[in-house]
Amino acid sequence: MSQVKFLNLKLKNPTVLASGILGLTASSMKRVVEFGGAGAVTTKSFNIEWRKGHKNPSILPFRHGLLNAVGLSNPGIDEMVKEIRLFRRQCDAPIFASVFGRTIDEFAEVTRLTVEAEPDLIEVNISCPNVHSEFGQPFGNSCEDTAKITEIVKKNAGDIPVSIKLGPHGPGVARLARVCEEHGADAITAINTVGPGMLIDIEVRKPILSNKTGGVSGPAILPIAVKSVYEVYKAVNIPIIGTGGVTVPEDAVQMILAGATLIGIGTGVYYQGIDVFKKIEQGVREYLDRHGFKSIEEIRGGAHE
Amino acid sequence: MSQVKFLNLKLKNPTVLASGILGLTASSMKRVVEFGGAGAVTTKSFNIEWRKGHKNPSILPFRHGLLNAVGLSNPGIDEMVKEIRLFRRQCDAPIFASVFGRTIDEFAEVTRLTVEAEPDLIEVNISCPNVHSEFGQPFGNSCEDTAKITEIVKKNAGDIPVSIKLGPHGPGVARLARVCEEHGADAITAINTVGPGMLIDIEVRKPILSNKTGGVSGPAILPIAVKSVYEVYKAVNIPIIGTGGVTVPEDAVQMILAGATLIGIGTGVYYQGIDVFKKIEQGVREYLDRHGFKSIEEIRGGAHE
């Protein structure tokens, strides 16, 4: 009863490893599926060239979530294509390749090269809030850039479906989602981290993250993620990977009621362990049972009625 | 040693009651000063006409803060002018009048009328995220509107200094702050609530707030508030009322290190009681003592060095 259809895919359950979490290697993602219970996995966002990212501290727990400025560190497309292929050989669960570019052309290029690895979905990260200083505002803060990137990625993705990953900022997530749908996106991933934020150590009197600022994830952002998914669901007809602050089954149910088809989980791994996927899948199943629902579809978007 | 100069004012300590919290009546604000220990108070945001606001639930605790959609309920300017005058007669602490308008002209009008109450500062709320549906996007999401409102409020405020209250959204808080400074603002209040967010009750399967969405305040938003103050401090030379998520003295010290002159506290009243101001003032003083600082000025903006 946890089975879920998403585009042309069938997932054992609606949980997906979010991008940036344990998504660097085939072995790591395989463990997230086999031991952790994820229905699908998303790779760390990658680009043509490898990037070192920011120095540590780059990931910082605070009382209500995490602050991170990893700086889109990644081993580059060649390495990632290898890992995606390896994963596909060893594991049944769908794998979503998360890509980013520093220019619109780079989005095209990285998509073209990623297609060779035959991921089940290409997730396009246009909303990372940590890269301002280097790239200016995220592309996802502009409707025009979002339209252009969606179009060009779709053109290069061939048969592979494309999800655009949006943040809660900019001109409004619902408006952006509509732009994505109009330009051919097959799905929306919402949301990326919130903020960014900063924490200052009051003894050394300096920002703690090496990048000074970082995106907020985890429990603190759940309401903003639920609201984003709710608005996107009203705005478009394509499915949504609802992501942000999900750590317990009740959070996932909120996401589904808001309209999510899949549930992205990142920081939940920190709060609940790697088997957070399994725990959430079980909890959602128990919720459906208790209320006499036969499938997740029956409650999807239920908060809109 | 907690004394602080802010514009033409001297405050006993740098804590300020944030707008929307216990700021409806002279008696309530007086208690916040006398029993609570606040250095200054801000009224609930008001407008020419009274507004009922949204139905309950309009203020909702969640695990990491509050979600609120009060809907700018207020008794209208006549009642508020009376309360401000009453407060001024009974209490030494400065009082900041928070005003809003539904049109740019209304901002002028409400300012003109507010001047009669002789508040110590007029805080201009252009960033309330709860009123989209009625007013469209907050004015504070547009640099042009922000410029126009700042200009027109300043023109009508006479000798009374003006602080523009910004949110973390829109074109970037630093850019907006610069626009405010260029158009004559005397101070910046940063930030308003974040999001908005939504929480769904999974048993009745409906959004809980009557307005469905509400702004996030409290501990969850501290990193975003600290970051906003940090960026504003870099961008402008006018003083900052750093607001957002401050509940303990360490949070206030972070704000001061980021560059705040005053510390706005709202949701902290829920977490720490009405004497949160006193507790924070004492804690900040102890911090200064422990590190051998003689005044708050010595550490203001210290995280920038």
Added chain:
Amino acid sequence: MSDLMQTFPVKRIIEHGPGVKSFYFDRMTDAVAGQFVNVWLPGIDEKPYSVSALGEDWLEISVKAYGVFSGAMMKLKVGDLVGIRGPFGKGFTFRDNALIIGGGIGIAPLRILARELSERNFRFVSLLGAATAHEVIFVDDFRRRSSNCYVTTDDGTLGKKGLVTDDLLEIIKKEKIEFVYAAGPEIMFVKIKELIDPLGIAYEFCLERYMKCGIGICGQCTLDGSGIRLCVEGPVLNQDDLKAVTELGLPHRDASGRRV
């Protein structure tokens, strides 16, 4: 229980008569007499109601139909889900030789008080008034627990015809009353205060104001004069708390914050 919103099914309903009902839920919280919970009817509104009784495993609130919200409460059926958060506020203190004065649905928070007093073996007398017989809710309960129980109704359908304040001074004298508890309409407090302030008897009143947050931050329920927040420092206030309050019996603030 907590400040966070949770929903619970209605387990049982007692109809006392037209427009007056008690609702039962699984006991989701502790509470002391005078404390209240915020009740959310999804899609309608959220309002405060006193906890009127607590059993081993149940919690009771008692509601009188006035307007939109309480009217909607009357339509609740067993099994319906209701949001409840709390308990909020500060309750009554426990005193010996007290008089409990309840007016109309104000009897609700006094029912749990009566139980708490009798559990402590404190002697007390009850004086209950309402518009009509069925509005004197749980009168048998008060009769059983009180050393004496006086009843008045506006229409004379139960007890003496008249107001609770009619024979107040005589009852105080006769019953050797040392402390007064009261809950009911504001005008009743004004009258009681007038009558007993000269005697120097201490008292606690359970007040009502329009509330929004219930957690002491919106300022909606603060009382003029003292700035006390009824949802946190109240709803039970004593004679000292009330000294500074300048608005007793005057128009209250509505949802906008205006006095109406």
Added chain:
Amino acid sequence: MSDLMQTFPVKRIIEHGPGVKSFYFDRMTDAVAGQFVNVWLPGIDEKPYSVSALGEDWLEISVKAYGVFSGAMMKLKVGDLVGIRGPFGKGFTFRDNALIIGGGIGIAPLRILARELSERNFRFVSLLGAATAHEVIFVDDFRRRSSNCYVTTDDGTLGKKGLVTDDLLEIIKKEKIEFVYAAGPEIMFVKIKELIDPLGIAYEFCLERYMKCGIGICGQCTLDGSGIRLCVEGPVLNQDDLKAVTELGLPHRDASGRRV
């Protein structure tokens, strides 16, 4: 202590010799042998270091100068503030009749292990190797606690000239060793594994990888083959954990995630 960043002043520094130092802090946390803390030097970087000893009121880490970060550590002075969070990871289990093999600064986590074993009255033998005498840190401590202590140095300035693995099999046989602990350079693990796997002796190695988060989410420290996160399921791994690992002794991932 916790995962949250806090800063602490350096209380004391011991210089073992050029480029090898131990740093002392007020004890801000419990820790077991093998666990590590993340050390933040503001403005520079944050890296993992094993807790090398714990006293009633102090915590020790021991550092060898390699590159930028450990180089900066060498410049720390008493009173300097250092960010510390943790402890992270899973430590050693406690076994009787064990051999403790330490290579270079890998001796650090074994110092606290030796203490924990001797507190439990377990018999153990130490086998410590390093480039030169002063890098065999706290050798007296090991000599005192172990039933026997073998030392090798590359340059022969202390103990026998050579590598720890030279006489490993003889020592195991002679000392009737039933369990092996090791910490040190990866090449040492490869060698030890080759030598003792055929004997069927159980073991635990304390590994190192480039780390970012320390809390099991970034994936930077996962091991190929098993997907195990060294910062959570390690850094101490046993022979079973290592079976699935395909990258022992191979190039590790750097900050970008590439193998270099």
